[in-house]
Amino acid sequence: MFRPGASSVSGRRGSEVARNSSVTGFEINVGGGGGAGASLLPWIDLSLDPADYAVYGVGSDWTVALVAGKLRATRLTTPEKDWCNTAEQNGVVLIRKLPVNPFPVEAVPGLTGDTWRGEYATLKVYSKLAFGTALAAPIRGHAGPGIVSYTNDQGGSPAGPPFSDIAAEPSWYYVMHVDQSDNASVYGWNEGWGGNNDCGYHPGVKTPAFGSAGQTNRMEIAVSQGRGIGATGTPSDNSIGMLWLDDTDATVPADWARGYAPNETTATVRVDGKYLHPAHFFGSWGPQQVGDYVEVSEWKYMVQQFPQRGAES
Numbered sequence: 012m013f014r015p016g017a018s019s020v021s022g023r024r025g026s027e028v029a030r031n032s033s034v035t036g037f038e039i040n041v042g043g044g045g046g047a048g049a050s051l052l053p054w055i056d057l058s059l060d061p062a063d064y065a066v067y068g069v070g071s072d073w074t075v076a077l078v079a080g081k082l083r084a085t086r087l088t089t090p091e092k093d094w095c096n097t098a099e100q101n102g103v104v105l106i107r108k109l110p111v112n113p114f115p116v117e118a119v120p121g122l123t124g125d126t127w128r129g130e131y132a133t134l135k136v137y138s139k140l141a142f143g144t145a146l147a148a149p150i151r152g153h154a155g156p157g158i159v160s161y162t163n164d165q166g167g168s169p170a171g172p173p174f175s176d177i178a179a180e181p182s183w184y185y186v187m188h189v190d191q192s193d194n195a196s197v198y199g200w201n202e203g204w205g206g207n208n209d210c211g212y213h214p215g216v217k218t219p220a221f222g223s224a225g226q227t228n229r230m231e232i233a234v235s236q237g238r239g240i241g242a243t244g245t246p247s248d249n250s251i252g253m254l255w256l257d258d259t260d261a262t263v264p265a266d267w268a269r270g271y272a273p274n275e276t277t278a279t280v281r282v283d284g285k286y287l288h289p290a291h292f293f294g295s296w297g298p299q300q301v302g303d304y305v306e307v308s309e310w311k312y313m314v315q316q317f318p319q320r321g322a323e324s
Contacts, residue, residue: 052115054137057289057310061105067171068092068103073293075103078306084154084293085304094153094186094294095210100172102294104184106159108167110286116316125164127287132316133235134158136289139309141227142191144302148224151297153203154305155188155230160285169288174207176281183207183280185271186292187253189228193297202255202267203296208279209271212296229256234282251280 058064059082061075069075072088084103093099110125113132122128138156142149159174162181174182185206192201203212233252251271271280289312293305 052315054311054313064105065169066105073103082307083304086299089298091297092294093296094205094292097207104290104292106169106290107288110288111314115314125286126284127282129235129283132314134314135233136312137231139229140305140307142224142305146300146302149191149303151191151193151295151299152303153188153190154293156232157186157290157292159184159288159290160282185251185280187230187232206280
């Protein structure tokens with residue numbers, strides 16, 4: 012396994028936006044010459060009931076359930092179940108059945124459907140979670156928000172892993188996560204990420220460490236446009252931003268942040284022109300204990316559409 016060393020609009024809308032629809036139920040205030048701008052689009056709460064998602068990886072190794080209003084994933088066995096590169100995709104993933112609407116405010120002339128166009132919007136997926144166990148301190152687990160992108164419309168039944176660019180219907184994933192230490196006294200790996208052609212972990216930068224039992228962890232992953240020529244001589248079509256956030260003070264900067272702008276190849280994460288589905292991932296970077304679990308108390312996403320540039324020729 013690869014281990015490198017190294018404002019919500021409250022009360023405006025609390026349910027998911029339907030596919031191909033415009034966001035309604037909150038104010039869009041487009042200002043004139045006085046300097047006023049459009050109101051911020053709200054975060055959209057995602058259900059925490061696994062019955063509302065396409066779920067993969069449960070059965071003999073994991074269970075997922077709605078427990079006291081939280082999404083809980085529990086280990087039934089001990090072997091490693093990781094999300095790392097294309098080869099290791101044997102953890103649990105919950106995938107929103109429909110792709111996000113890339114144009115929630117207004118349609119873009121000449122563009123139809125739900126395929127993502129990064130020059131017109133940005134997508135953020137947020138998760139708040141904590142680890143626990145019925146036994147000793149939980150070890151080696153990881154969990155966090157991400158996206159799965161598909162070349163083809165999944166028709167409400169998104170396919171599961173392995174996500175691969177060489178499949179009959181190519182698909183990609185990207186996930187950020189917090190990671191538990193290998194024992195209660197060593198911080199070890201506390202932040203991590205993975206995708207079709209990317210995987211990494213970062214040593215602890217926080218006390219108490221991210222992933223510690225009972226420690227609340229907040230994460231936010233963002234997808235936007237990032238054009239440029241990479242080392243392969245072909246353009247990157249997207250950038251991924253990740254923030255690991257302090258739960259005790261919303262005004263302080265992120266505890267740690269990472270950006271990823273892949274040199275565009277078919278093997279790296281693909282976004283533009285694809286169908287993007289928010290997802291939540293659970294796994295382990297080493298053997299766990301039976302009974303270790305993680306609970307998600309908040310999971311939401313937001314599409315922020317940009318003003319159009321005007322007529323193009």
